[in-house]
Amino acid sequence: MDTIASIFSFITTPVSWVIVQFHSVYGAIFGPDTGWAWGLSIVSLVILIRICLIPLFVKQIKATRAMQTLQPEMKKIQERYKNDKQRQSEEMMKLYKETGTNPLSSCLPILAQSPFFFALYHVLNSIASNDTIGVINDRLLESAQKAHIFGAPLAAKFTDSDAKVQALGSSITDVRVVTAIMIVLMSFSQFYTQRQLMTKNVDTTVKTPFMQQQKMLMYVFPIMFAVFGINFPVGVLVYWLTTNVWTMGQQMYVIHNNPTPGSKAQASYLERLHKRVTHHGKTRGRGEKAIVKAIVAKGRDRNDFERKFINGLTKAGLAAQADGTVVKSEASTVVETEDGTPATGGAAPKRQQPKRQSKSQRQSGAAHGGPKAADESAPKTSLSKSDEPEDAKPGAKPAGGKSASGGTRSKAQSGQRKGPQRPKSPSKK
Numbered sequence: 001m002d003t004i005a006s007i008f009s010f011i012t013t014p015v016s017w018v019i020v021q022f023h024s025v026y027g028a029i030f031g032p033d034t035g036w037a038w039g040l041s042i043v044s045l046v047i048l049i050r051i052c053l054i055p056l057f058v059k060q061i062k063a064t065r066a067m068q069t070l071q072p073e074m075k076k077i078q079e080r081y082k083n084d085k086q087r088q089s090e091e092m093m094k095l096y097k098e099t100g101t102n103p104l105s106s107c108l109p110i111l112a113q114s115p116f117f118f119a120l121y122h123v124l125n126s127i128a129s130n131d132t133i134g135v136i137n138d139r140l141l142e143s144a145q146k147a148h149i150f151g152a153p154l155a156a157k158f159t160d161s162d163a164k165v166q167a168l169g170s171s172i173t174d175v176r177v178v179t180a181i182m183i184v185l186m187s188f189s190q191f192y193t194q195r196q197l198m199t200k201n202v203d204t205t206v207k208t209p210f211m212q213q214q215k216m217l218m219y220v221f222p223i224m225f226a227v228f229g230i231n232f233p234v235g236v237l238v239y240w241l242t243t244n245v246w247t248m249g250q251q252m253y254v255i256h257n258n259p260t261p262g263s264k265a266q267a268s269y270l271e272r273l274h275k276r277v278t279h280h281g282k283t284r285g286r287g288e289k290a291i292v293k294a295i296v297a298k299g300r301d302r303n304d305f306e307r308k309f310i311n312g313l314t315k316a317g318l319a320a321q322a323d324g325t326v327v328k329s330e331a332s333t334v335v336e337t338e339d340g341t342p343a344t345g346g347a348a349p350k351r352q353q354p355k356r357q358s359k360s361q362r363q364s365g366a367a368h369g370g371p372k373a374a375d376e377s378a379p380k381t382s383l384s385k386s387d388e389p390e391d392a393k394p395g396a397k398p399a400g401g402k403s404a405s406g407g408t409r410s411k412a413q414s415g416q417r418k419g420p421q422r423p424k425s426p427s428k429k
Contacts (some may be wrong), residue, residue: 001407004156005119015119016134023140038147038154042120042235046242049116050250053109060109062256066101109247124233128155129170145169151233152178158230175234183229183238187222191245193251194218199266202257224362257287270309278316282326290323294322 022041023032030036073095083089126133127144136144147154151174156165158179162172194217229237259265273288283289295306302310313320319329 011083011115011119013123013134015045015116016123016136018048018139019120019123021134033143033146035147037147037152038144038235039149039238042238043242045116045120046239046246049113050243050246054276056112057109057250061204061258066099070095070099070101089395107360113243117202117236120239121232121236124155124235127235128153128157128164128233149238150174150178150236155233157233179230179232179234179237182234182241183226183232186229186237186241186244187226189241189248190225191218191222193244193248196255197251201251201260201263241341258291262305266303267305270305274309274312277326278318279314281318281328283324291324292320292326293322296322296324 014109019038019041024039025042027034031042068218074092077091077095081091081100083228093251104344110233123133123136127136127141130145131139132138135385144154145168148170151168151170153165153175156175157177158176160175165172165175198215198234215261216309225240232240254268255265259269276288277283283292291369295302295309298306310320313326314329317329318326320326365407
């Protein structure tokens with residue numbers, strides 16, 4: 001670790017200068033020799049570094065989104081070369097090169113702040129060895145050695161001997177308890193950050209090497225921090241615990257407000273967005289408009305969560321526009337099916353079926369009103385061939401002809417049989 005830290009010794013002077021400047025501020029409040037003054041100086045150093053890395057973090061998010069747009073192509077490559085893993089990897093790397101994406105972009109913030117981490121380790125290690133470094137002179141060195149964080153010296157390690165810890169004005173028990181708690185918190189925060197990324201903010205419909213890499217890092221990084229943490233000074237543990245908490249909060253903010261398409265986080269976000277939009281009747285803020293604009297621009301390429309969101313707006317009488325706004329729609333409800341094709345949401349008006357009359361009703365209508373009354377009482381349907389009277393048809397009985405029941409046999413009583421009718425013999429009275 002000392003050898004690696006010495007490689008980044010060229011930035012130890014800037015790092016030590018930043019710590020001293022923060023220490024002069026906090027020292028005036030808490031006292032120059034207190035652990036609060038030196039501990040908060042390290043925390044402020046972390047915050048300053050992470051603020052400077054925000055543009056790099058935004059670039060990381062864009063690179064991750066670009067990886068998500070390649071998911072359909074990755075799925076095709078997996079299906080085409082599912083029995084040839086080597087060819088599958090070659091085609092994946094070719095796709096990354098053609099589109100200019102990098103699956104290792106998620107590691108950029110960690111790689112960028114590594115020099116500051118090792119430089120801080122070199123500074124604190126020099127303090128423990130009673131050596132001046134950078135802008136830390138003898139007076140500041142003596143002050144830093146007196147600083148204790150919850151009873152543990154700033155430059156003490158978990159593996160230090162009892163004599164070395166006592167020389168720094170503390171006990172081996174205090175140092176090991178404090179460092180053990182900080183190592184556990186540091187490893188847990190790293191694990192939780194990677195876990196929420198894998199379980200909430202990853203499109204699980206397509207398995208890619210990027211996902212396998214993230215899953216591996218979820219278990220490797222916490223173990224690495226737990227193993228190497230016993231060799232970190234207390235000040236370095238403060239640094240790394242602070243940056244892990246920052247990363248965890250930053251990741252939670254991104255997942256909550258700008259989730260990855262196709263992930264569980266996007267489903268939750270679109271449900272909340274649907275409630276807000278239907279309640280206010282419009283999108284509020286640039287972030288919501290950007291999300292709606294991106295969903296509208298996808299068209300038939302929307303995933304299930306996005307299609308459900310658009311359908312929900314349509315059913316609520318709203319329509320998403322290409323600029324990300326939402327307006328009221330008076331058009332008929334149109335929803336999308338699973339394959340993205342539009343389908344009418346409201347059912348078409350059903351064809352009314354005529355009510356069937358019993359034999360006694362037909363005979364009663366024929367007896368009181370004759371053929372015309374019977375025809376008017378019975379609903380006209382599409383099954384009727386013609387509305388002309390029976391006596392106008394060839395082969396029909398005269399209008400005055402009596403049926404066996406004494407009434408006139410109407411068209412409705414004939415049962416609408418097709419073809420030549422078989423004449424019935426008159427029944428005996």
